[in-house]
Amino acid sequence: xxxxxxxxxxxxxxxxxxxxxxxxxxxxxxxxxxxxxxxxxxxxxxxxxxxxxxxxxxxxxxxxxxxxxxxxxxxxxxxxxxxxxxxxxxxxxxxxxxxxxxxxxxxxxxxxxxxxxxxxxxxxxxxxxxxxxxxxxxxxxxxxxxxxxxxxxxxxxxxxxxxxxxxxxxxxxxxxxxxxxxxxxxxxxxxxxxxxxxxxxxxxxxxxxxxxxxxxxxxxxxxxxxxxxxxxxxxxxxxxxxxxxxxxxxxxxxxxxxxxxxxxxxxxxxxxxxxxxxxxxxxxxxxxxxxxxxxxxxxxxxxxxxxxxxxxxxxxxxxxxxxxxxxxxxxxxxxxxxxxxxxxxxxxxxxxxxxxxxxxxxxxxxxxxxxxxxxxxxxxxxxxxxxxx
Numbered sequence: 001x002x003x004x005x006x007x008x009x010x011x012x013x014x015x016x017x018x019x020x021x022x023x024x025x026x027x028x029x030x031x032x033x034x035x036x037x038x039x040x041x042x043x044x045x046x047x048x049x050x051x052x053x054x055x056x057x058x059x060x061x062x063x064x065x066x067x068x069x070x071x072x073x074x075x076x077x078x079x080x081x082x083x084x085x086x087x088x089x090x091x092x093x094x095x096x097x098x099x100x101x102x103x104x105x106x107x108x109x110x111x112x113x114x115x116x117x118x119x120x121x122x123x124x125x126x127x128x129x130x131x132x133x134x135x136x137x138x139x140x141x142x143x144x145x146x147x148x149x150x151x152x153x154x155x156x157x158x159x160x161x162x163x164x165x166x167x168x169x170x171x172x173x174x175x176x177x178x179x180x181x182x183x184x185x186x187x188x189x190x191x192x193x194x195x196x197x198x199x200x201x202x203x204x205x206x207x208x209x210x211x212x213x214x215x216x217x218x219x220x221x222x223x224x225x226x227x228x229x230x231x232x233x234x235x236x237x238x239x240x241x242x243x244x245x246x247x248x249x250x251x252x253x254x255x256x257x258x259x260x261x262x263x264x265x266x267x268x269x270x271x272x273x274x275x276x277x278x279x280x281x282x283x284x285x286x287x288x289x290x291x292x293x294x295x296x297x298x299x300x301x302x303x304x305x306x307x308x309x310x311x312x313x314x315x316x317x318x319x320x321x322x323x324x325x326x327x328x329x330x331x332x333x334x335x336x337x338x339x340x341x342x343x344x345x346x347x348x349x350x351x352x353x354x355x356x357x358x359x360x361x362x363x364x365x366x367x368x369x370x371x372x373x374x375x376x377x378x379x380x381x382x383x384x385x386x387x388x389x
Contacts, residue, residue, distance in 0.1 A: 005327045006376045010206075010305060010366035011155050011183055012331055017208035017257060017367070020250035024210060027249035034243050035234065044245050051252025058255040059181075059200055059217045060191035067235045068248055071214040072182045072203035073105040074228075078216050078239065079178050079199045080110020080149070081225035090226075093176070094144040097136070099128050099151070099161075100349035106149050106180055107345075111228075120148075125300045126159040126350050128166065137173050146175045152184035152195070156346045156362055158306025159297040160188065167196025176223075182206050186258040187265060187303045192219050199225070202255075204247065208367065209254030213247035264367055269304040271365060275374040276307055282382050283311055290314055290388070294356055296347065307363045310352075314359040319384060326380040331362045 007015065027047050032040025034048050049063065056063040069075045084091045096112040099120045109117045120136065121129045128150060140146070148170045153160045163179055170177045179197040181190045186207040192200055197219055204213035216238075218224060224238060231240030276295060283293035291312030316332040323330055332344070347357040363377065 005329060006373045007329045008363045008365055008369065008373060008377055009329045009331050011362065011364035013205045013211065014208045014366050015368055016210060016250070017254055019257060020209050020253045023253040024246045024250040027246040030245065034245055035232065047245050047249050048243050051248045054252040054256045055202070055215055055217070058190070058258055059202065060193050061217050062221070064221050064236070065218040067216045067218065067238050068243060069214045069216060069239055070212060070244070072180070072201050075201045075214045075216040076105040076180070077110050078228055079201065079225050080106070080112060080147070082112050082116070083226050084176070085224045085226060087222045091145060093147050094142055095146040097146065097148045099149070101126065101154055101346045102149060102151055103155060103180060103182070106151070122349050124351050126154065126157050126297050127300065128161055130162065130165060133166070134169055137169055140173070143174065147178060148175055149178040149180065151180035152190065153188065153303050154346060155183045156344055157297040157308045158183070158303035160184070160301045160303065163195045163197070171196065183303065187305055192217060198223065204251035204254060207254045207258055209251040210247045212244060213251040215251070265304045268365060268369070271369060271371055271374060272304060272307055274371065275363070275378070278378050279309065282378060282385065291355070296360065305365045308360055310356045310360040312353070312355040312359060316359050316361055319361060322384045323380055326383070328377050328380050330377070331364070332360060
């Protein structure tokens with residue numbers, strides 16, 4: 001008999017929205033290459049451009065500022081370019097500054113050489129250390145332009161970063177700001193002009209669209225990164241290759257539905273707060289076997305859908321296996337480590353004790369989550385703790 005599964009790992013990948021699935025099926029049935037000039041090609045092109053319009057509207061940008069990619073990682077590699085094209089002329093950047101809690105696709109530095117990259121510290125609350133950041137930027141030895149990469153909301157903790165303040169500091173010093181909005185999209189408002197972002201990264205499957213589609217949104221269509229994939233003239237000559245029309249169609253529909261998901265966040269907050277209250281009741285310390293419950297970022301501004309918690313003395317890998325056998329899908333952090341359970345670089349950067357970092361579990365909920373789902377997790381978690389005593 002198969003175990004009924006409860007999915008609580010939306011930050012890894014949200015379930016596909018029915019409307020996005022329908023749009024994909026219709027797109028698949030539309031024959032033609034979006035670069036072809038005949039009727040079939042024009043039909044496929046219309047699907048892509050309709051989705052581009054929706055993504056632009058969602059991000060507070062024009063359609064001409066939206067560059068479709070195969071996902072957020074490719075979008076990050078495209079954006080992390082030490083040479084920008086500004087009004088058709090090359091502009092060299094002399095440094096990249098990246099916060100210590102970024103996703104690995106940002107921490108990798110893209111096309112910036114290691115020697116011109118600096119990791120920015122964060123506070124114990126998981127926020128960029130603004131005073132230290134200001135000092136670093138103020139003490140730059142050159143007046144050359146540079147790039148800063150900072151996520152809007154962290155994928156492991158849900159903690160929201162002070163993007164507007166950072167944008168002001170960066171722009172006053174002549175720099176450019178890349179914002180990873182992958183986890184924030186669909187959960188809080190994402191508007192390029194409000195944020196002050198020069199480049200914005202989005203991912204389809206985090207908002208209920210299909211896997212295999214992402215976007216780099218330009219703050220100004222006259223300021224572009226150098227392309228990585230060259231060949232045809234697709235995506236305004238910034239990303240060659242035939243577009244994944246079906247995935248892009250689903251992405252566009254998911255983005256269009258994000259406004260409704262933002263309204264749904266009120267319900268999500270209620271479900272999360274009730275869940276965390278019950279979790280505190282269950283996770284009482286027992287002798288030397290386990291410590292008190294720690295909810296990471298509990299006192300920081302964070303996404304309504306994310307609970308990252310830890311109990312010293314609990315092994316996250318063992319806990320995940322137990323929960324999986326009980327039909328519960330959660331995570332121990334980022335889902336981009338080829339199935340490995342590793343100590344979180346995010347929690348380490350926050351200065352959390354090693355025993356806490358090793359025991360962290362992330363529960364992330366979304367549009368299809370009910371209180372019954374979180375109650376199933378609590379029952380399975382309570383059972384797991386009981387077996388440890």
